[in-house]
Amino acid sequence: MDTKRIRLTVNGKDYEREVESRVNLVDFIRHDLGLTGSHVGCEHGVCGACTVLVDGISMRGCLMFAAQADGARIETVEGLAVDGKLNTLQESFWDLHGLQCGYCTPGVLMSLTEMLREDLSPSEQKVREVLSGHLCRCTGYQNIVAAALEAAKRLRESGAKA
Ligand code: FES
Ligand code: FES
Incomplete structure (x- = not known):
């Protein structure tokens, strides 16, 4: 069995693990680290349910091997709330009923987090373009x-960071 020892940071916490080279990042996050907020849908890069941030960039967790994340800073949906309190994006989803079953939601939140860090005045068109990567x-x-x-809007008004 081909394995590699990796070190990475997930939601600000350091981890060191031995991983099989065939294991993808989202399976590693869910099964090895027990962070099951990131979901798995299609497993071939279409649905976006597995989206996490890798060094601040949104990535399909099913299309990247865990071994490739050696040294990376990973953010998942579990890292969004602060001290158990939903962040601004999560609260907006809550208030405006931005989800139903919630299966797509963790990935959607991570892509929107990436967008909001770059642009606090996105057009509706831009939001829809970001969402085009999520089923x-x-x-x-x-x-x-x-x-x-x-x-x-809330982030602009509060001056908080996404
Ligand atoms: S599970 Fe990764 S894109 Fe669908
Ligand atoms: S898939 Fe059910 S809320 Fe998006």
């Missing part, structure tokens, strides 16, 4: 778009 079978996207725009 949601429930919402019809309307409330997700509204929640993302509301989060941007």
Whole structure:
């Protein structure tokens, strides 16, 4: 069995693990680290449910090997809330009903986090472009778009960071 020892940071916490080279990043995060907030849908890069941030960039966790994340800084949905309190983006989803079953939501939140860190005044078109990388079978996207725009507004007004 081909393995590699990796060190990485996930949501600010350091980890060192021996991983099989064939294990993808999202399976590693879920099964080895026990962080099951990131979901697995299609397992071939289409649905976006597995999206996490790798050194601040959104990545499909199913299309990257865990071994490739050696030395990386990973962020998952578990890292968004601060001291058990939902962050601005999460609160906006809560308030505007930006989810139904919630399966797509962790990945959606991570892509929108990346967007909001770059742009606190996104157009609806830009939000929809970001969401084009995520399949949601429930919402019809309307409330997700509204929640993302509301989060941007709240962040602008509060001066908080995404
Ligand atoms: S599970 Fe990775 S894109 Fe669908
Ligand atoms: S809320 Fe169910 S898939 Fe998006």
